[in-house]
Amino acid sequence: MTRLRVDPVACDGIGQCALVAPGVVFLDRWGYPVVPEGPLRAGDVAAARRAVVSCPRKALWVEEHGRDERTVRPGADAVGRARS
């Protein structure tokens, strides 16, 4: 199980990741990357790794069978989206 993660503190919204990994990384309307929430599909792993390497801020990384240990309080997913 492989996940693509982004450190939003390190990210400056340069957008290189979305250029090298189209279909895997999207940019929101402010230009910041949105990465898949769950495990990457096998066919997307190579693109995710390209995104990691391309980032001038080193804000992305790939996590193997990792889990995000932080707890999301209820309600954060009330509008259908929370990182878990």
Place this chain on the structure above:
Amino acid sequence: MRPVANAPWVDPTAIDRTWRSSSAAPAERDPAVRHDAVLLHDVWWPLTEVGTSTVPGSEPRMVTEGLDEHLAHLGPRPSARDESGRDALLAALDTVDLTGHGGAHVPVAVKWRAALRADGPLTVVANGAESEPLSSKDATLLRQRPHLVLDGLSLAAEALGARRVVVWLHGDDAGTRRVVQAALAGRRAAGEQGPTIEVVSGPSHYLAGESSAIAQALHGGPALPTVRRPGKPGAPRTLVHNVETLARLALLARGRPAVDTMLLTIVGPYGRHVREVRRGTSLVEALHGSGWPASEAPVGVLLGGFGGTWVAWDDVLRATVDEQALRAVGLSLGAGIVAPLPAGACPVAETAAITAYLASMSARQCGPCLFGLPALAGSVRRLADSSAPRGERRRLVEDLRAVAGRGACHHPDGSVRLIGSMLSVFGEHVDHHARGRRCTGGVVMPVPEVAR
């Protein structure tokens, strides 16, 4: 700041009763109240100083429990230094399912087991820096029962083999700092055994109590939230516990009931009422004791503080002070904040004021928070002013999806939660605004002014 004293919804007799009970010595108080309280006696904090440093002299007067009194009442603190003491404590944590009281309600045993599995020098922190401006339960607890909190901190530090042990406070909370330092001096003078404890005052901004910000600050960085990235094995670690959690740990270690109550800050008409309430108490009963709802039922209640959720009054009538039960229906008390919205107030205008404040409190580190929160606040402001163009609500919902879960910390998620609950709980009211109707009254919640 908008004081709401002398508001028409006040039940003066309830206020009077509570004032009397809080000014009396604990032993003279109503036996039923005394029976419920294991942590503190109730006090009123001013409404007018929410989110600012407290003006000296306006703080509620509280009696601080001395070390002698503390030991006479509870006996000496057990040790958790050896394996048997630690295992007994872990077993007790599992049995009563002690969860964190800082807002996230993570089981303490889960945090401890993770800490015991990892290596690298550990710092254990008692977090007394309340980030939610409405909350004052942690400052109240530290000022009344510093030794109980320090016992819990010592126990956690011993059980987990901490190298460094810290009480973390907001920079502007001089009153609490004085009490904690005096308590530590008293413990040293009495020859109390235990780890050396530092008191560290962080900055005073909204995110200075966020656990990753504390961890970064204690390791020489700025007190700003960070993301945990894959680290080297053996890197320094920080475990942050809320002070109420630690007080309950200190009771649990002595075989005392530790989880039958919860500390709440109830925003009343005259002030913020910090009180201890038995778990399972109906929410309405808790509100009655703080002056609500008087003649006319409130519109609803903001549960969990500014980054919490609106709850319609009809649902409040069925709710109890029980985090697990509330979670089952998608609600949370967070750090124990209950803020009723009085009859006649406009939930959209209140939400607009709160989201503008939350946007101003961003650490400005993460794009989705830096740009997303002002966008959210702008949309809600336009809805409140009935100046929203067509499609504003659709845009707002899209932005909520774009912001949720995308900060280094959960600050943006608080705004998402608040606005999401406004749309679902007060949808009809939002419709009225969308059709051009405007509410005239001002904002009644004590929302700190937004600096421009």
